[in-house]
Amino acid sequence: MEYTTLGWTDEKISRIGLGTWQYSETWGLTEYEAAKKVIAKAVEVGMNFIDTAMVYGRGMSEEFLGRSLRELGVKRDEVFIATKIPGDFLNPDDVFKSVERSLKRLGVNTVDLLQLHWPPCWHNYPTASYARALERLILHGKVRYIGVSNYPIALIEELREAFSFTDIVSMQYRFNLAERWAEEELIPYAEANDFTFIPWSPLAKGALTGKYTLENIGGFKDLRSNEPVFHPSNFEKLTPLINTLKEVASKYGRTPSQVALNWLIKYSPVVVPIPGAKTPEQVVENAGAVGWELSFEDWMRLYEVAKGVRITYVTW
Numbered sequence: 001m002e003y004t005t006l007g008w009t010d011e012k013i014s015r016i017g018l019g020t021w022q023y024s025e026t027w028g029l030t031e032y033e034a035a036k037k038v039i040a041k042a043v044e045v046g047m048n049f050i051d052t053a054m055v056y057g058r059g060m061s062e063e064f065l066g067r068s069l070r071e072l073g074v075k076r077d078e079v080f081i082a083t084k085i086p087g088d089f090l091n092p093d094d095v096f097k098s099v100e101r102s103l104k105r106l107g108v109n110t111v112d113l114l115q116l117h118w119p120p121c122w123h124n125y126p127t128a129s130y131a132r133a134l135e136r137l138i139l140h141g142k143v144r145y146i147g148v149s150n151y152p153i154a155l156i157e158e159l160r161e162a163f164s165f166t167d168i169v170s171m172q173y174r175f176n177l178a179e180r181w182a183e184e185e186l187i188p189y190a191e192a193n194d195f196t197f198i199p200w201s202p203l204a205k206g207a208l209t210g211k212y213t214l215e216n217i218g219g220f221k222d223l224r225s226n227e228p229v230f231h232p233s234n235f236e237k238l239t240p241l242i243n244t245l246k247e248v249a250s251k252y253g254r255t256p257s258q259v260a261l262n263w264l265i266k267y268s269p270v271v272v273p274i275p276g277a278k279t280p281e282q283v284v285e286n287a288g289a290v291g292w293e294l295s296f297e298d299w300m301r302l303y304e305v306a307k308g309v310r311i312t313y314v315t316w
């Protein structure tokens with residue numbers, strides 16, 4: 001495994017993390033022992049950066065993660081736990097209440113990184129009020145660092161302005177070879193401010209792994225039955241990209257997933273993808289996305305082919 005540091009801190013995190021939304025009805029991995037095997041393998045291969053959220057399985061993901069780490073005997077400082085608080089909880093009272101519950105589910109005293117999952121768009125809680133509450137959590141040792149997810153830059157600026165003694169360390173957004181809107185302003189902002197940029201759905205929910213085709217995407221029983229990337233009108237646009245991933249992968253003796261993740265890592269030193277995995281084998285494969293490098297020519301080839309992909313989210 002390769003390591004980097006989290007944002008402007010000197011916290012050591014793996015260059016590839018583990019996403020754990022999979023432990024939910026939404027993604028379908030609801031059996032504890034199966035989740036534990038995934039986590040055990042991630043720890044074994046050195047993925048110490050683990051992403052979860054309060055809303056994943058309404059606490060199931062946090063519970064599975066905390067219980068697994070305990071049962072596996074993983075020491076607290078051997079993993080960096082990043083969870084998320086939903087936008088709906090970002091009022092001063094619920095910030096405290098929800099983080100207490102999250103800590104309980106995880107079975108830890110402190111969350112390493114608390115990410116604001118999305119802005120409080122339905123309730124419009126004033127930014128300054130929840131910024132103050134978040135800083136109390138740091139002062140009381142409940143949270144070590146704050147990150148944002150799915151926040152527009154203007155609101156990030158407002159939040160940073162409202163903090164009195166801290167700053168965010170990370171930004172988490174959708175970013176993969178097929179969906180590259182984050183390139184426009186989000187990644188440059190992370191680079192300019194020394195924040196870690198965490199791409200979610202780095203494999204486009206599995207679309208870039210090479211195992212899905214127009215013929216076999218009809219039978220999903222999970223969230224992908226309703227996912228724009230897997231809508232046939234979009235998925236067919238992915239074919240040239242998937243074929244190029246396969247060609248490049250065979251040249252390096254790698255897999256399309258490893259190439260797709262290596263491409264993200266080579267995009268910027270601040271990028272730390274968190275692919276979700278359902279099996280230990282997927283974890284091992286994803287961990288193998290580091291330790292080698294795409295040449296500039298192959299990276300550019302993918303850059304160009306991917307530029308031709310324009311996903312539409314208007315699928316109904």
Ligand SMILES: NC(=O)c1ccc[n+]([C@@H]2O[C@H](COP(=O)([O-])OP(=O)(O)OC[C@H]3O[C@@H](n4cnc5c(N)ncnc54)[C@H](OP(=O)(O)O)[C@@H]3O)[C@@H](O)[C@H]2O)c1
Pocket residue numbers: 018019020021022027051052117149150172173199200201202203204205206207209211257274275276277278281282283285286
């Ligand atoms: N902040 C946010 O709003 C937000 C939103 C979404 C996700 N996230 C986070 O980001 C993480 C990753 O995103 P994601 O889960 O949406 O998408 P993803 O990582 O792009 O795709 C995950 C899926 O791809 C398949 N897969 C993964 N590795 C594979 C491999 N090596 N070979 C073959 N198939 C493989 C698995 O499904 P199958 O085996 O069933 O194909 C897996 O469930 C989540 O777990 C979550 O922690 C955050």
